[in-house]
Amino acid sequence: MSESKPQSALTETAETVLQRRYYLKDENGKVLENWDILCRRVAKAVAAVDAGQPDAEELAGQFYTMMHSLDFLPNSPCLMNAGTDLGQLSACFVLPVEDSMDGIFTSIRNGALVHKTGGGTGYSFSRLRPKNAAVKSTQGVASGPLSFAAVFDAATETIKQGGKRRGANMGVLRVDHPDILAFISAKEDQSRYNNFNFSVAITDAFMQAVKDDASYDLVNPATGAVSDSLPARQVFEEIIDRAWHTGEPGVLFIDAANRDNATPQLGDFEATNPCGEQWLLPYESCNLGSINLGRFVTGGKVDSTRLAATVRLAVRFLDNVIDCNRFPIPEIAAMTQKTRKVGLGIMGLHDMLIQLELPYASQEGRKAAAEVMNFIHAEAEQASIALAKLKGAFPAYDPQYNKYPARRNAALTSIQPTGTVSMIADCASGCEPYFSIVMIKHVMDGDRLPMVNRLFEQVARREGFYSPRLMEKVAASGSVVGQQEIPEKWQEIFRTAQDIAPEDHIRMQGALQKSGVDSSISKTINMPNSATREDVRRGYLLAHELGCKGITVYRDGSREGQVLNAGNRS
Ligand code: UDP
Known part of the structure; x- marks a missing residue:
């Protein structure tokens, strides 16, 4: 491994953020940690999984150095909770919402338990019968996905009080759900659904209908019956109009996501986590970590030897997190342990490009970004294959569905916003x-x-x-x-x-x-006011x-x- 870069000192901003939300405190609010102690706590808890492995002793030291130097940081819940009684270390969850009272309120309860521990939740409301559909047991009519989303929103609002982090939600509705038009304009009133990002799940068939100026069918998910059809262009224009006005709803290309589903035998993707970088199956969770690319440029070039070593260590770290995580409910534990997904991402892409003297908005800038991401993915895959040999492949691994050799994790890479950890690392967030x-x-x-x-x-x-x-x-x-x-x-x-x-x-x-992103990417497409x-x-x-x-x-x-x-x- 080539020489590590000297440690960069924490900025004042980083210290402020850490003191307020990350360092452990006693019951009187007195701060008990500093950056060194925090990194030791996290490294020790995550390395403890490997007690008995030949390299167990060095591992905690290597994890410590990788975080303390700001070369790599795991997601906030890991920094906050590793080695504590709470012990919930993941940022991303997707919970199913079944079309029944029991299903809906079970999901609200499960979401509350996730939020309490610092995780964010994604829900698809696409399985809920539309507004005014019949309810057999009461002979009444259904109130529809949007009215239930308001209950999820209210629960989140209450739980965020006193927490270290706001509960965040993604709410998804398929473009062929009969309530789609109401969903698209639901956030017109900016005082509503503020704990949600809303996204429309768009299918390839819908995009084709837009291109062909054709109509497409709306389907009641409870009965499978076609309830109506709409001109695709009209719906597309509605989405565009609302997004132009308020930035919402976002759009998710659900078929592109499902083409990359590594375990289709376990189900389809219906939703992502709140910021959109993780497509997960119902009850799956994912822990994230990000490599600070700005720290890997030496002499005008990316130090690939040091980057490779850091990627491999980061995969070991994130894989261990699955085994020392205290999951909020048993269903999440079971699903996560079946696929063992991790989200290794990047931050400081712009810092890297600046040091390479390449504009972000250029062919050369994109080429360098793609090269580094491909490299990270290839190294992560090798690390995951090696871990599978040591500890076993992810339990749902099935060569019938997976094109790749047996590995430890069904998904390895994603690009997260790194909203807070990039402030600690003092770099441009994610790939922005x-x-x-x-x-x-x-x-x-x-x-x-x-x-x-x-x-x-x-x-x-x-x-x-x-x-x-x-x-x-x-x-x-x-x-x-x-x-x-x-x-x-x-x-x-x-x-x-x-x-x-x-x-x-x-x-x-x-x-x-x-170029090597298995799951997805959190990215904002900024437009000027005049767009x-x-x-x-x-x-x-x-x-x-x-x-x-x-x-x-x-x-x-x-x-x-x-x-x-x-x-x-x-
Ligand atoms: N997240 C959340 N609440 C927040 C910020 C983030 O639940 O206030 C979740 C959400 O799933 C998001 C993921 O954490 O997609 C990663 O966000 P980010 O990279 O900004 O988190 P960081 O680790 O930097 O705090």
Whole structure:
């Protein structure tokens, strides 16, 4: 293994976030940990699974170093809960919603137990009979998926009080459900369903009907009867119109996801976790971890030896997490242990590209991103095959369905938002470009945390265009584009989310999806306020064509209470 990079010190922002939400505290709220102690706690708990293995002793040390150096961080529940009594370490869950009172309220109960432990839940409401359908037992009529979604929302709202993390939900409805039009416009009233992201599950047949300007059937899921048919273009336009107005609903390409289902014998994908990067079967959960790519560039090149070693260690870590996890309900434990899915992702992709001197919005930038993701996937797969030899393949492994050799985990890679862990690591989140060069983040409790891009300052000083006045100008506009003091090459490299064309966002998502992402990608397609509905439409068609498994657009300023604001417009 080549030399590890020197440890990077935690920023003030990172310390604030850690103190508020991650370090363990006593009953009086006194902080009991620091970064070193936290990393030791997590490393020890996760390595304990391997007690008795020949390399058990070194393992805790290696896990510690990988986290402490910020080369790799697991998802928040693991950092918060490993080695504690709670011990629930996963971020992602999908729970089934059966078409019965018992089914619906069992799901609400199970979701509450997941939220209590810091996990996020995805639900498909597609199995629920539509509004006004008959209810045999009461001779009454059904209230429909949306009215039940409001009950899930209220339960989440209550549980978030006092928690370290807001409960988050994904609500999915298939495009051929009879209540689809009401679902598409459900978030028009921005005071409703605020604990949910809503997404329409779109089929290839629907996309074909859009292209052919044909109608498609709406099917009552309880009876299988066709209840109506709608012109596909009209429904597509509705989705586009709402997404243009509010950013919701998002779209999930459910057939693309199911083509990559590694265990179809166990069921189909119906929903993702709240941020969309994990397609999971009902009752599956997944723990995530992300490699901080900005830390793997040495001398203008990606240090592949060190990256390979980190990927392999990260797979070992995430696989162990499954075995030391305390699952909230037995059904989740059973399902998760059958498929043993993990979500190894990346953060700091933009930091890597900046150091390689490649613009995010360019063919070369996408090529470098795809190469690194392919490399990560290949190494992760080798690590998982080696683990299968040591500990056994995932129990649902069946060569009849799986094209790959026996491995330990049915899915290995996904790209998560890394909303908080990237703040700890001080890098661009997930596969996103920096949102701004100077950014104010509103965090829980209404505090404002300023973040100044350290790479931009370093480059400006090195290349001789640094001046306090320029930094102020960049801070005021939130963008480097058009600042004459900055050479054009660097203007391109430091383009931020708002300065990057929507197609370039989508092309990056598509390039990564094709290059070794097993599950999916959390990505926001930023659009300027002036973007038109036609821009949104073109974006959706391009995402489908490129094989993306979902798309979420966000037009600047279209939603109240935007979490991230560029520059000092906040
Ligand atoms: N998540 C959640 N509540 C939150 C943030 C995230 O339940 O407040 C879940 C959700 O499933 C999301 C996943 O955690 O898709 C990963 O989010 P992220 O990468 O932002 O989490 P981090 O580990 O950075 O906190």
